Amino acid sequence: MLAFDFFGTTEGGLFDINATLPLMAIQVVALTYILNALFFKPVGNVVEKREKFVSNNIIEAKNKLSEVEKLEADLLSQLQSARSEAQRIVSDAENESDKLYKEALELANNEANASKEKARLEIESQTSAAREQLAKQAGDLSELIVNRLILEK
């Protein structure tokens, strides 16, 4: 039923090599040029343009990212310095107020001591004055007593 005449016939057969071979070769070479013009070049252009676009965008994004990171670091260092500055100012103010407080305390202490001393001196002088007066009155009284006694005699 099947016609398996591989080499038997004078014409045809599976391994019948003839002008089909060079013509097919020419056809494939022509096809290469046609496909290059219709397919490989245009598609390649579009794909490579897009790849370039994408890689450019990636590079740009990376640049922007590094810029942002730099700015962030900058900002962070500024924040740090501002913070330490604030700390310094606060501690300065604390020291200052401490000093002022101590000064005021000392001043008040001195003043209090001085007024205490003055009051003491005053008390002392009044006490001695009162004593003197008492002594004088006692003298007067004794003189009076003595005079009365003499007169009665």
Place this chain on the structure above:
Amino acid sequence: MFFNSLLTNFAALEVGQHLYWQIGNIRIHGQVFLTSWILLGALLVFISLGTKKMENDPKGLQNLLEFLWDYIRDLARTQIGEKVYRDWMPFIGTLFLFVFVSNWGGALIPWRLIKLPSGELGAPTADINTTIALALLVSLSYFYAGLSNKGWRYFEYYVHPTPIMLPFKILEDFTKPLSLSFRLFGNILADELVVGVLVFLVPLILPIPVMFLGLFTSAIQALIFATLAAYYIGEAVEEHH
């Protein structure tokens, strides 16, 4: 070989019969050219449709063509190398597309429904002339690639690790096209024959898995052919140190 019943009309196998065209005093296998023109015409229409309006955001056919382009570029780049793959990508791609379209066209389209006076339509790659033509083009290409890239230093390749290799490397120049052409021819013809015989013997269901296997083989053969062609070119342009 005349089959008159309907069944045998579908199943008749005509191996080694050709539709001869006489041009001047040369004779060619008409059925090979007929099928190749139909298939390549379809391929070109497909590609023209896909590349008609190229956009930056690929849609539909353009997407598919770009995938195909990328696939072929990867194939060429891995085998030939970064330096010269661009020059050879159209050739490798054409080989791949031609073999793939021929194989699949031969397997998918029910050519046997079209009766010819002699021979029958089928995959163009099931004809030894086509595969030898492709294989010889590959041979010419790798010689050309080697000579144009390295000049006479190309022949250092023949004595590359040691001069003992010389006879083997010369033999390789003959075995490369031979194996390329016969591998493709044998696989595609065998697939057609197996499917043909099975359809002839059991016309229902049973041939279907074999047909799927045939599609698989067809795609693999196209990939193998293109990969080997690219590998040979890559081997020829490779710099030895």
